[in-house]
Amino acid sequence: xxxxxxxxxxxxxxxxxxxxxxxxxxxxxxxxxxxxxxxxxxxxxxxxxxxxxxxxxxxxxxxxxxxxxxxxxxxxxxxxxxxxxxxxxxxxxxxxxxxxxxxxxxxxxxxxxxxxxxxxxxxxxxxxxxxxxxxxxxxxxxxxxxxxxxxxxxxxxxxxxxxxxxxxxxxxxxxxxxxxxxxxxxxxxxxxxxxxxxxxxxxxxxxxxxxxxxxxxxxxxxxxxxxxxxxxxxxxxxxxxxxxxxxxxxxxxxxxxxxxxxxxxxxxxxxxxxxxxxxxxxxxxxxxxxxxxxxxxxxxxxxxxxxxxxxxxxxxxxxxxxxxxxxxxxxxxxxxxxxx
Amino acid sequence: xxxxxxxxxxxxxxxxxxxxxxxxxxxxxxxxxxxxxxxxxxxxxxxxxxxxxxxxxxxxxxxxxxxxxxxxxxxxxxxxxxxxxxxxxxxxxxxxxxxxxxxxxxxxxxxxxxxxxxxxxxxxxxxxxxxxxxxxxxxxxxxxxxxxxxxxxxxxxxxxxxxxxxxxxxx
Numbered sequence: 462x463x464x465x466x467x468x469x470x471x472x473x474x475x476x477x478x479x480x481x482x483x484x485x486x487x488x489x490x491x492x493x494x495x496x497x498x499x500x501x502x503x504x505x506x507x508x509x510x511x512x513x514x515x516x517x518x519x520x521x522x523x524x525x526x527x528x529x530x531x532x533x534x535x536x537x538x539x540x541x542x543x544x545x546x547x548x549x550x551x552x553x554x555x556x557x558x559x560x561x562x563x564x565x566x567x568x569x570x571x572x573x574x575x576x577x578x579x580x581x582x583x584x585x586x587x588x589x590x591x592x593x594x595x596x597x598x599x600x601x602x603x604x605x606x607x608x609x610x611x612x613x614x615x616x617x618x619x620x621x622x623x624x625x626x627x628x629x630x631x632x633x634x635x636x637x638x639x640x641x642x643x644x645x646x647x648x649x650x651x652x653x654x655x656x657x658x659x660x661x662x663x664x665x666x667x668x669x670x671x672x673x674x675x676x677x678x679x680x681x682x683x684x685x686x687x688x689x690x691x692x693x694x695x696x697x698x699x700x701x702x703x704x705x706x707x708x709x710x711x712x713x714x715x716x717x718x719x720x721x722x723x724x725x726x727x728x729x730x731x732x733x734x735x736x737x738x739x740x741x742x743x744x745x746x747x748x749x750x751x752x753x754x755x756x757x758x759x760x761x762x763x764x765x766x767x768x769x770x771x772x773x774x775x776x777x778x779x780x781x782x783x784x785x786x787x788x789x790x791x792x793x794x795x796x797x798x799x800x801x
Numbered sequence: 802x803x804x805x806x807x808x809x810x811x812x813x814x815x816x817x818x819x820x821x822x823x824x825x826x827x828x829x830x831x832x833x834x835x836x837x838x839x840x841x842x843x844x845x846x847x848x849x850x851x852x853x854x855x856x857x858x859x860x861x862x863x864x865x866x867x868x869x870x871x872x873x874x875x876x877x878x879x880x881x882x883x884x885x886x887x888x889x890x891x892x893x894x895x896x897x898x899x900x901x902x903x904x905x906x907x908x909x910x911x912x913x914x915x916x917x918x919x920x921x922x923x924x925x926x927x928x929x930x931x932x933x934x935x936x937x938x939x940x941x942x943x944x945x946x947x948x949x950x951x952x953x954x955x956x957x958x959x960x961x962x963x964x965x966x967x968x969x970x971x972x
Contacts, residue, residue, distance in 0.1 A: 534827075534829070537829070537830075537833065579852070580852065580935075581852050581853055581856050581935060584853070584856035584857070584860065585856060587856075587860055588856045588859035588860040588863075588864060589859075591859070591860055591863070591864025591865065591868075592859070592863065592864055594864070594868055595833075595836065595868070595871075598868065598871055598872075598875070599829075599833070601875075602829055602871075602875050603829075610875065613875075614872065614875065614876070617868050617871070617872055618872070620868075621865070621868060621869070624865075641853075641935055
């Protein structure tokens, strides 16, 4: 049991709990931002400014009865939310959120601030996200309800369609950075152009960033692409039949997926933990700030834009976003080859 | 030793889930078992040090193709369970024939590679080191194995065009 091992273990524990906390915080932020956008006050009774509201919600959900439709497929109905939540948590494990640290000389070798450093991190995230679809699809099917089934089908169709653009946008960054490791990709963005503009990939890949953000919204099933749970048509989509904690797990997975998508965007396009002013050991503050801004953007968008129509979503994904992503990738590859 | 334990455990898992795939009554359960099977295969790749291949296995097979299977199975078997066919043993002959053919092919390949060992360059999957095998795999695909690679992509393109032609409504 070296100090390094203990520190690493504590780091994993911390990351896991921070993810849960971030979901709670996101619920609060969503309700607050939504309220202010709609000229209301929002939750303000539980805790300061309603900050404890999410905890009250979780307590309420825990107390509720766990219901399962009689005709549901018991096994799949039970594991579907687990698959969703597990995939959401796992994806974050390869995201670096700070430079290496020895905790002020406490450790014998520097500990990178991430759960694990994998040399194919981008692919790992991508692969695990694609596993998350199963939670939703299986929930939709096993509930044995038409609303759930349609929600699940829509979700899988949407995620498959947008995964392509999402992957192609990421591929352009990989071509630029010449690595599949997130840590290396972030470190490649060190430094400034003309001493002012940070060398972030967003300035080299503005189109790629937009494609990534759009596809990311569709991947996380958020408004304006929240068809899997379009209330007017599908009641609550794939989790119509879920109650209590299993519903909460889907909820948790959705918010953690948002955090992961934002964290990946931060690492790939916004220079990760790199930033001016702060010393490098406080870089994780920059990371948090950037992720927070992206998350705010998501919430802001949800309460500003109306939902698309389903056929519009498919048409946009296949006829506009995908070609744009392909052109972006080819142009990037050509430029990289040309400049060397 | 550790490698062997990992391999045999995984092999047992893969076999068990492969059997579960074909014996499950419910087609959706079959698809779920297939996903687990593919994930176990991905772990075998990781044990071999082929992390790129492992991730592609999860991404393309477990994540992409099987979702499409699930899609079809869910739509086809909405309410009705699979009905028993008049003659459940009608495909026994064909099945045995196919199994024998596959066995013959595998034996032939084993006999061939036993006599002519593969050149040492081939196992890019076993290459370890900084950067992993992603670069080496890409390099091999675009140099040594360029023609098979291009033939495979042509095949996929043809299949894609074929599917579009078949699916298109006749005006």
